[in-house]
Amino acid sequence: MSTQAQVRISADQQYMDIKGYKFSPSFTVLYNAADPAMALKPAGIKKVEYNVLTWKVTDSTKADFIQKKINASVAGDGFDDRILRGKSEWRTANIFHAGESTAIKATRLEQKGDTVFFRFPANANFELKAYLLTNINPFPVLRYTFAPLKAGYYSIGYTGAPSILPEKATAIWQPLIWQEKRIPDAAYLTPAFMATLPTTMVFDGTNTIGVLVSPEHIPFQPLPMLPNSQFGISLLNEAKALQPSVYAPIPGGYLSNMKKGDSFSFSMQLVVTPQDINHTYQQIAQQIFGFKDYRRNDIASLNTALDNMVDYAMTDYAWFIDSLKGCAYSTDVPGAVKNVSSLNPLELALVRDDKAMFEKRAYPLMEFMLSREKFLFSLDSTQKIQSPSRKLKGPVAPLSELTALYNVFGRENDFYLQMMQKEFKNDRVRNLDVKEKGDNWINAMHLYKATGDKAYLQTAVTKANQYLKQRAYQQQTSFNDPFSGSFFFWPTFTDRWIELSQLYELTNDTAYLKAAVEGARNYTMFTWMVPAIPDSMITVNKGGKAPMYWYLKSKGHQQMYYPEEQAPAWRLSETGLTPESSGTSTGHRAIFMANYAPWMLRLGYYAKDTFLINVAKAAVIGRYRNFPGYHINTERTTAYEKVDFPLHKHKEQSVNSFHYNHILPMASMLLDYLVTDVFVRSKGKISFPAEYIEGYAYLQSKMYGMRKGTFNDEKDVQLWMPSRLLTIDNTELNYISGRTADKLLLAFTNQSNKPVTANVTINKELVNVKKNTFSITVPANGINTIVIPNTPVPNTFQQKILAVTNDKSKDYAKLEKGHAHAMLFKLGSYSKRLYIYLEDDDTKWSKVTLHYNNTTVEDVAYPFEFTVPVQGAVTFSLSLYDKEGRVQESEKATLGNK
Template identity: 25%
Template structure:
């Protein structure tokens, strides 16, 4: 498994994140020689601040907490002292003498007593500081950590000891994590005191018989749900509206109860802020909060992330209901609590607040629309909040979903809000169990309650990106998702700390939250109560509220043509960032570092296009990289991506898994290089033992590769057993309770299981359990794909590049020449890696169909990079690398699910003319130009090592689409590229497949377009060649029927073909120029089969295998050359390659020469020391010697070694 550095640190490149990267690398402080006193859990206590329940504005960063520069920021907890004594208090904090020494300070207080501020020891890195000595009696005590320096302080741990312990000592191992774990104190976590508007109203249970209510109940019903609004008595006898819900089937009747409307307000701007590296909005808290710790009550400032303290909170109870129409009722909400003390002196705000909510139930579905009207009593900032449905207890909750951060049973550790632009699906839902099991065969019924934004009400109205105009009348220029344009927010925490889906609108502090006196604040949202799991509710919201649909079609090129353009780009000597010396595409985040994230894509491209030149220039160097590089990242010196021990050739460490090596074997011609499968893919007949990230690929994925190589019933049984255990473990909501945080990749296995191989297992077994599990995985993937603003209609137009420019903030990265910048941007003097560059780029304004630039269907990389890449004021960043698309397409086909199929298409179709870049943060059509990655301007970030990944993604979708549409009539064997991030794709071009009854067809893509082509961007195509047949597969990607002009080389394939579609089987004539027009319906496909002249090309038969005696050889060499590893590599092109590599640490100026037949065939005089020869005759034994010349002139020539041909 590959090792990926922390992208968070690399993509901010501020001082803070550079330091954080250092801190994560290890926190063992400098050590002294003090002896270790006798320690016990009675006299030595360790507090780990990241375990505190209340962190205020402090944030968890791995194993420590980090301040955010907010005044009054306090993290606190209670802890128990087992025995009385005089305690010395130590804190572990960093300092940086060369960069703001003693400025990252915090103050630790014990029972309100503070000592010396921490973080001013003036030594580099982490160190323990003794900050306080005080008497503590046995019992519970209070610890508080205050941000004193307001400069990103960190606290890793606190030690209290009544001994002479110096935690910096070597005897104490520098107070490292292992040492501290022996003395962890028992925390007495604080308990929040909820009162006033935060506390639920105590309501007597309503009578079972609605006839005893204060008024007759009102009903809203359709065929899917019934809502009952009962008028019941409060404790004082006044009326309250109590809601009940009935669903058909086993779910029966449920109680939503008393659902208040909350109003937050502030007479001063609450100054909503969002830190550059945080996913949650923050405010200056308007109120303090009260906490009980044992017998002590403290009243710190509210948590800046808590949306319930962003203003003065008012609770409005539903007090009356009236019918508006058959489908709607109106409820009046009025404040019945005492007026908060904070507004007691106000003539206007001190009066009870009132609002009206109209509930409208459509004719179908489980969602109800709420339209709120609130009249502001005073000019101020306001926000409405609504918590829907019951508040289930922990045992009743089976799952939650507030994408992208909260899923399974992961609940927020404190109240926090996700803004609507930050969530792919603007909703929050809680899935709970209703009822209990009555028999062993019964299960509790699942019901999902939630809140959902209104359609096209996720952005502040003037920024609504869906606001296209009609044909000929373009709508306003839209604004991409950003820090300042969310119209609503979501939480899973009710004001009393319970778990409930909550919607806030508008967001306090945003421009639309300021309301003038007597003006009306009007907002709309939906509540949903649906039977079944959370995914069913999400699906209903996507379809019925956001009108999600399959809305895309090709914009500039077909997928086939995009693949050709990507292949041409990969072969470009400059535009694709290829480094011939390092043998790979450069990584823009690390100086002179090559990264292979999808090496099999190069092999696939050469085979599919039968391009020997590409094979020689790209495939062979890629294979050589795999054979001798110790990591997926390679450079000649230590960098942020390359460790010191990885900056050289290594014959033993192989980071790629068995799946990748099995692909190399197949794509070079299965069995043509027997040593590949025997020694590299499956040493000892088993899968490779690599450093594996379980989150990115389970071990049984490699077992599937072994099965593709050598299938046996016993192996399949083991794969199934391992997969069954993995599914039970990884899809268990009960096992996933801790929030992941905003840092990890969303689609790389941290937030949900990497389910990419489950369709493969389903295809092998046809066991429905594997398709069901793949469906669950697909739903979690879809939860990370954007559904808003709703897809525009085909006729809507929109202006892009308003004013003839694009203005945004951009990171600058390494260019191929080692300088820092972006393609097509003006150079920024003195720019450093990761700096921000604010740029205004001249790009012509134009009007385009709004759907072509819609973000609906796109995903994200990491939640943190989605927001962090915006810099101080720029746009948030979706991504264009949707490698999951083909997997979604397979699941959709096997389950006949148009909802999933729409996401598969929307995430990929019409998203670029070649390589469109990685991040996308603006409405632009620049990426549709095939020349864009060569000319720029680089508004989407060109990651060169992602280009082969993008190619693999496009080809996987193309071949998957052909197989799924034809029901398997067109099908080709595959290898699997996986292990790097979420980049798991099927790779084609290694083995022949089938087209209907022709079972020995090799897939073929004619990049020259001279043998066959389809002359419309709306139709994708794949060729396939068997000995005497040629097949051309056509796939309509348009939203409507299309006529596809087709060209074939008539002299080679003839002028008559058999045309097969889903409905027809007939003859199709071509004219003398080899042209015909084929009609395809929407979603249609066709296969043209020609009787062709016998294929005598190199791909007509598999290559002859090398003998076992031609396996790689290892020979010891004199210092400093290390070992020589010699390879003979057989290719599908009828020729061999020779490759020689040296493992030693060889001084500059040394020279190695390859002698073949007495002549120098190749030479190298700088690192990396390696030699390559291609082509080499497949029938000729390679007898070679190596002449070695050291930098000081010493020369050695090896004996003759042989790599036989037969």
């Protein structure tokens, strides 16, 4: 059926019938004589951090917005005090209270060919003309022109879409946070720059309806922000019914100040489509805004970016504070360190056969994750921002991380298992102030992975099935998911699709796959699908200056300089990336930390869902040569692409913020993408087993390198990807590499839509091979593999640390004095280490001395902890000195084989 056939004019010429839904020729004009002082304010939604548009009002009966009081812990990068802590005044967040309201409806509709003209009654304050183009696919287009007859601030709302009672709706969507059946509590107006697609939607179980702003009103340049937002979108009407609406301009916003003789024109599309909301999202993204597989490597392969990123992580620029065993977190919390997981550097050390990465990053973080109370650690007891801890009351490591560590080291460290079982029975606050419940289906699943005990798997399945009933099979009507705690980062807004995908992989139960795919598709609605990407070059870094992020400028950071140049628009686009979170979405437009991408890529393969696959690729490919910092936030620039972009001191970085604890998780994300891409393109024939890096927030990845996998017909292949193993003369090829006792196995993936033939050189310093160059051709968006025989690799760090020694000796002791915990790390055949930390701090002790095997070590500053290498058994004790110099001796303990 043609679009025109789907639009009928009612016999009385009072409404348009689109596929059986009545669209009225009704508009609402809002007028303010003076600037209504549009401003974003914290919404005050329980358990949700989110900012909404508000306006000043002079009538107290319309002052329905109550300003939320913001805790001192809410501060740092992304939190704008101008929004959070502005003065309290009479304001409304309801769009229908944002000005003097005039409802106007066409008195008749006239159809001439493929155009329907609206005839409006005369009005003393303005003239309105509108028409509907019925022959445009996939949706008819409504255009209007508005001309004021007196000066003031205007907003014209199309308010004629079908109105549906909340109880009649199956699902709704208003960006950014209202999804499933979480209906807004007010008629909030989402400004253009906060809409991942410029529409709100209602699904009635048969069709999704919406009013979609046409692409020309959200241009690619300049970068969308509040001052240039041309419109807002709303879902709730004054009667509290669901009615998608568009208001343009925003009251008090861009172009809203008009005078007699001005003219304002606008265009939108009337959506009725027979599918649910996340499939409608896909349809609009693809058919209206041109979303597709649009990226390629272009500037560098993902392997090159990974190598550069890992190199950067080991420099002083990456600001790892050895004494605190952590990454500096000064962008948000001066003097603090914050770590995500020990598994990121451990994975990189294993897969890349990198001893320095293990010693300098992985091992210190292992100690940190077992000893600290929270991810954010600060010695300053007065620091309140983001609620850090200075306590050594670990493990902060989630149960899944303890599982991974237990499995990586051959299940020889029993203390990990003891910690897991203890954590399963308890709740813990690890990040910010969010309490996590220990006894849940996800942790039961990880305990099964650690022990092989089918009782844990049955517990996981039973609890997960209950979770499906309560969470996945019911559209959520409020923000009260117990798995989410508070709602801030995007994973809290959807079901636990990443963990559900893992349970599917364990059980092959398609119920978990289906729920995971639905969660992932809902997650795509947090990814940008606008603006549409023009086929043009964009001039960036004008005058040789890179954009300067206002937050860093306010902190005294220095201007950065990069040459003025042109770059293709597609390379600069945020499409496929998400804002950081609900609470910081007003400032952090698009973050490069796209850990969801490998998970979506894999789920897309399992479910044959090309939209998930394309979103995943859009998030990662062709964006950087090195660590790109955190976000796209001010102007379009190529600064993030430069290989030297992160190689500056902290105060010399001003394009975007640097969270140094993100560097290694991002490297893990790239490795996960590389391995998953090969898995998908090989249709599962090249597959490597994985542990789970849970971290916190959105920083989840698969962890590779601890167990051998398959490579087509080859079994027992060890993933082995040392730095700069290959040199390839075409940037479009990514690769992964593995080895057996005498073979090197390589898989190449082509990220472009054209076949690629490339020359490859193997690094002879890493592989003893007679002929180290060859040519390979990889099909467009395809894969090709090669196996090189007779390439033995000498006994390396990777082999030593993964060696199983069958050492089951005692590895944990607790000393009552100082509340000290002692652990013996058994690190394959590579090393054994005694690690001791005290819960007691410097309010009780001035120094602590460790005595072990006729050796003495002293620690004179908190945190009190010791790391010493050992061979066989180790007997040790502590001497603890109080503030007055008096000493107390602990009992002795022995760990390890005698």
